[in-house]
Amino acid sequence: MGVIGFMNRDKIQGFLNKDKESNAEGLSTAKPQRTNPTNSNNENSIPNPTPQVDPIEEKYPFPDFKPIEDLVGNWKKIPSSAFPRQVTVKVKAKYIxxxxxxxxxxxPGRKTTALSFSGDQLIIAPSTQSKIRGKILIDDTDYKEILGAEYEKYKNRKRKAVMTQRQRARLIAAEEEKNSGPQSIPSQSVTIATASRLPKTRLTEYENQIGKIPKRGNDGRVEIMVSSLMSGEVSEIKVNEISNWGPIRYELVD
Known part of the structure; x- marks a missing residue:
C-alpha cells in the first residue's frame, strides 16, 4: 500500500420592467387586430435556472466573519485578549x-503600550513591565485602527486556509477520477474511488492481505501518515512541506 504525496520544497501556505401600458381613447372604425395571448409575457414563462453549487466550496465554506464592532461591543467591551497593544497617541497624554x-x-505622535480598557479610556504605560500608568481616550489613539488591521490579517489567513483546503480537495478528486477512468491495460492498483465498486469478496481479499485503506481527514490529508510525520517516524519530510495528497490505493507487486 502506498500513499502518494507531492512535496513542495519551498514550504508552501463574505465582507436591487415595469411594463408600460398605453390606453387609446376614442372610437375607431378599424377592425381590431387579433393578438396571440400565448406570446405575451414570454419572459415570465422562462424559469430561473437553479445556480450550481460547487460541492467542494460547500464542504469548505468561508467563515462568517462578524464586524469587529460586534466583537468588541462597539468599543465598550473590549476583551482582555486584545491587550497589550502598542499604539500611538494623537494628543498629549500623561503618565502618573x-x-x-x-x-x-x-x-502627540509618541508610541505607548495599551494595557487594558476602562470606561472609555485606555490604561497605558511605557511598556508592559513599567510600574507607571496613564489614561487616554481610545479615540485619542490609533488603537481602533491597529486592532482593525490585525482583524483583517486574521480574516485573510482564515480565507487562505480555506482556499488551500479547496485546492487540495480538487487535486485529490482529479487524481482519483483519472485513476478510476477506463484503462486499456488492466490496472494493477485499486484506489479509494474504485474500492467501493469492487465485489465484496475481492475487497475483503485485499483487506485481509494488506489491511483496510487508511482514512482521510476533513482536510484531505491521510491521518495515519500525518501522525507518523508528527511523531518523527519519518524524518525526511515535514507535514508543512506536503502541498498535495495523491490517491490512496492498493498496489499489487509481483
Whole structure:
C-alpha cells in the first residue's frame, strides 16, 4: 500500500420592467387586430435556472466573519485578549508615577503600550513591565485602527486556509477520477474511488492481505501518515512541506 504525496520544497501556505401600458381613447372604425395571448409575457414563462453549487466550496465554506464592532461591543467591551497593544497617541497624554509621586508628559505622535480598557479610556504605560500608568481616550489613539488591521490579517489567513483546503480537495478528486477512468491495460492498483465498486469478496481479499485503506481527514490529508510525520517516524519530510495528497490505493507487486 502506498500513499502518494507531492512535496513542495519551498514550504508552501463574505465582507436591487415595469411594463408600460398605453390606453387609446376614442372610437375607431378599424377592425381590431387579433393578438396571440400565448406570446405575451414570454419572459415570465422562462424559469430561473437553479445556480450550481460547487460541492467542494460547500464542504469548505468561508467563515462568517462578524464586524469587529460586534466583537468588541462597539468599543465598550473590549476583551482582555486584545491587550497589550502598542499604539500611538494623537494628543498629549500623561503618565502618573506610583503613589502620585510625580508625572511625565507624552507628546502627540509618541508610541505607548495599551494595557487594558476602562470606561472609555485606555490604561497605558511605557511598556508592559513599567510600574507607571496613564489614561487616554481610545479615540485619542490609533488603537481602533491597529486592532482593525490585525482583524483583517486574521480574516485573510482564515480565507487562505480555506482556499488551500479547496485546492487540495480538487487535486485529490482529479487524481482519483483519472485513476478510476477506463484503462486499456488492466490496472494493477485499486484506489479509494474504485474500492467501493469492487465485489465484496475481492475487497475483503485485499483487506485481509494488506489491511483496510487508511482514512482521510476533513482536510484531505491521510491521518495515519500525518501522525507518523508528527511523531518523527519519518524524518525526511515535514507535514508543512506536503502541498498535495495523491490517491490512496492498493498496489499489487509481483
Amino acid at each position: 508615577f506610583a503613589g502620585g509621586a510625580g508625572s511625565s508628559t507624552i507628546p
